[in-house]
Each structure stands twice: as structure tokens, then as C-alpha cells.
Amino acid sequence: MSEERRLEVLRAIVQDYVRTSEPVGSKALLDRHQLGVSAATVRNDMAVLEEEGLISAPHTSAGRVPTDAGYRLFVDRLSAVKPLTRAERTAIERFLHGAVDLDDVVGRTTRLLSSLTQQVAVVQYPSLTRSTVRHVELVPVGGTRLMVVLIANTGRVEQRVVDVGRDLSHDEGAVGDLRARINAAAVSHPLTAVPTRLADVLDAVVEEDRVVAEAVAQALADVAAEDTEERVVLAGTANLARVGSDFPTSLSSVLDALEEHVVLLRLMGSMSALADEDRVAVSIGHENPYAPLRTTSVVATRYGVSGGLGVVGPTRMDYPQAMAAVRAVAHYVAEILDG
The missing domain is CATH 3.30.450.40 (GAF domain)
Known part of the structure; x- marks a missing residue:
């Protein structure tokens, strides 16, 4: 019973000090909290808490403040985190x-x-290094440049513009086929596994699209290797x-x-x-x-x-x-x- 009472005294000290930023004395505790004990008992409990290193006196005043150990015990004894309104x-x-x-x-x-x-x-x-792939989009942006857009399951979006050595502006079929193959191989897999997963894609594309596929695969591998995110x-x-x-x-x-x-x-x-x-x-x-x-x-x-x-x-x-x-x-x- 005495231990539970001292914990109640500690809880009251923490709450009052957090609210007022002023050292808390026994009289203030009795005035503000229904502790159900005498002033002498509260002073004795505070003396024990101080001996245990849970509260301390910041200066010569009668008030006490929680120590790191006191806050730790207070947090550990929270029965539940109060829900927000x-x-x-x-x-x-x-x-x-x-x-x-x-x-x-x-x-x-x-x-x-x-x-x-x-x-x-x-x-x-x-x-990104701990994410999985949600989608990969390929967008021709003019001339021989292709934008590679990676969308991760975490909501991260990374994009790279690569030179694929070939104008794809009017070759929607090749872009669509490569996009479908890459997504089939990579979606829902860890980003770090994408380079390995795309190895089969590179083997399956027709020869004239191989350079494009290699450039896209390298861009995705570069994203997977970066830690600047x-x-x-x-x-x-x-x-x-x-x-x-x-x-x-x-x-x-x-x-x-x-x-x-x-x-x-x-x-x-x-x-x-x-x-x-x-x-x-x-x-x-x-x-x-x-x-x-x-x-x-x-x-x-x-x-x-x-x-x-x-x-x-x-x-x-x-x-x-x-x-x-x-x-x-x-x-x-x-x-x-x-x-």
C-alpha cells in the first residue's frame, strides 16, 4: 500500500511540475490532489522518493522536481495511453x-x-531500401530520352531520365511491352531485389529493344543502390x-x-x-x-x-x-x- 501511495505522490509531482514548471511542495500536493493522507505522510513519501533518486531538490526551496528516473517510472507505470478526443x-x-x-x-x-x-x-x-515496388511507369519525354518513374509501397516516388539511344516518341508498342514486363517482374517485390528480378526481362526482350531495357534496368538499379533517400x-x-x-x-x-x-x-x-x-x-x-x-x-x-x-x-x-x-x-x- 505504501509503495502504491508513493507512486501516486510521484505521479502528482510529475503532473504538477509539467503543468507549472515550478518545484512541487507537500502543501501544494495536498491542495491540488485528493491523496487522502496527512501532510506528514506526504513529506515522508517525498523523502523516500528522493532517497530512491526519483525526485530531487533543484535548490534550497521546499519543492521537488522529477528526475530522469522519476519520469521513467511515471511513463512505465502509465496504465494506458489516453486516446485523443x-x-x-x-x-x-x-x-x-x-x-x-x-x-x-x-x-x-x-x-x-x-x-x-x-x-x-x-x-x-x-x-526506399526497405520498400517494395508498387508500380513502374515509362514516359518518353522527347528524342532519345525516357523518364523512368518508380512508385514504392510507402508512397515514395523516384524518377530518372535516361538516354536510351533511340527515339521512342512514336513507338508506344515497345514502351508498353517493356512497361508490362518490368511491372510483372518487379511489383510487390523489395526494391533491392529489382536488379535480379529484371535479369529475366533483359533476356526476354527482342534484340532491338535490349538497349532500352538495359538503360531502364540500370536506372532502377541506381535507385535501389542509393542511400541518399x-x-x-x-x-x-x-x-x-x-x-x-x-x-x-x-x-x-x-x-x-x-x-x-x-x-x-x-x-x-x-x-x-x-x-x-x-x-x-x-x-x-x-x-x-x-x-x-x-x-x-x-x-x-x-x-x-x-x-x-x-x-x-x-x-x-x-x-x-x-x-x-x-x-x-x-x-x-x-x-x-x-x-
Whole structure:
């Protein structure tokens, strides 16, 4: 019973500190929460929590604030992530369904997450190297040039213009036949397997179309080999300045770290690996592997098969709200891209 009561005291301290940013004292706890115990009991519980490293005194005042370990216990003991309201879910769905392409989806998602949570939103583009082929389109663009358009199951669209050494503007039959053969071999297969899958296509085309087929196959192989598609998009960095008191000496280093997209890609990759469609990963303070971000918390999850999204903010974060927003937005993004 005493352990459960102390957890209730910790929960109240976290909630009050997140809301007010002021150290929380025993009198404030009794005034704001129905704890059902005496002031002496609350003070004793706070003393035990401090001994266990779950709360600390930032200065000589009587108030206490949660530590990284305290936030961790609070997050781990959440019985369930509170669902968003119907109005919030409707707003998310309408906002995201207005997107016209993947870039628009990602841009809208970052702005939406930042607005919902008042944190820095981070969205990682779906990786082509872990995607499958939805469709390949071939479009003559004049002279001997042919545009090769790859559409992945994640919504990614890549295009290359290649010189095939032959004017195909008036040879729709050859283009249509090659398009059909390529799609039959590649659709629903991993992009990384496309070069191998197209080997049989090259063997089957007639000799006069072999050069064209080889140029298209090489363009698709080049897309599969590239890793430059690994990108992240940010929104809401100004939100950190709004809570600058949470970063008395580290705000500039946090902002610098957020500019390092390689760092963010690694962070999102490691976080989304811990999550699934129903689980949100939370990394708090010193749990973050990259030193400049150890005054922040990260809430992230996966969307689809290879994308990641989340928020970065101070450890004094409304974790239940952030977790609910991240999970809901990821669900809607996955629905849009899968559709």
C-alpha cells in the first residue's frame, strides 16, 4: 500500500511540475490532489522518493522536481495511453487526407505533430531500401530520352531520365511491352531485389529493344543502390525557445544537435526499432545516446514498414499527451500511404 501511495505522490509531482514548471511542495500536493493522507505522510513519501533518486531538490526551496528516473517510472507505470478526443482525431484525419503526395504528407505531418504537442516534430521519410515496388511507369519525354518513374509501397516516388539511344516518341508498342514486363517482374517485390528480378526481362526482350531495357534496368538499379533517400524533416524548433528555462545552459547545443540530420536519423532508427504499430518508444534525458540531447526526451514510433516519426522536447513533457499524439498521427499517416 505504501509503495502504491508513493507512486501516486510521484505521479502528482510529475503532473504538477509539467503543468507549472515550478518545484512541487507537500502543501501544494495536498491542495491540488485528493491523496487522502496527512501532510506528514506526504513529506515522508517525498523523502523516500528522493532517497530512491526519483525526485530531487533543484535548490534550497521546499519543492521537488522529477528526475530522469522519476519520469521513467511515471511513463512505465502509465496504465494506458489516453486516446485523443474525437475532435482531435477528426482534425488529424482531415488535415492529412488533404495531402497530394509524399512530400506534402511529410510536411503536413511535422506541422501537425508540432502543433498538437508544442514540441519539435521529427518525421523520417520511408526508406526506399526497405520498400517494395508498387508500380513502374515509362514516359518518353522527347528524342532519345525516357523518364523512368518508380512508385514504392510507402508512397515514395523516384524518377530518372535516361538516354536510351533511340527515339521512342512514336513507338508506344515497345514502351508498353517493356512497361508490362518490368511491372510483372518487379511489383510487390523489395526494391533491392529489382536488379535480379529484371535479369529475366533483359533476356526476354527482342534484340532491338535490349538497349532500352538495359538503360531502364540500370536506372532502377541506381535507385535501389542509393542511400541518399534517408531524410528527416523538422518543425517547431521555436517551441524550445518558449521553454528555454528547461535548458538553462544547453539550448544552443540542443538546437545544434537538431541540425545534425545524421544524428536524428540514427536516433529515429533506434527509437522506431523499439516501437511497433501499437507501441510508442520513449527515451528520457540521459537515456539518449547522443550527449547534446540528454536534456531532452524523445517520443517516437514507426509508421508503415520503414518510416519513423516523433517529437523532441524537454524532459518536463506531457508524456501521455505526446504519446497519444505520436501514435494517432502515425496511424493516420500509415493509412494514407498504404491506401
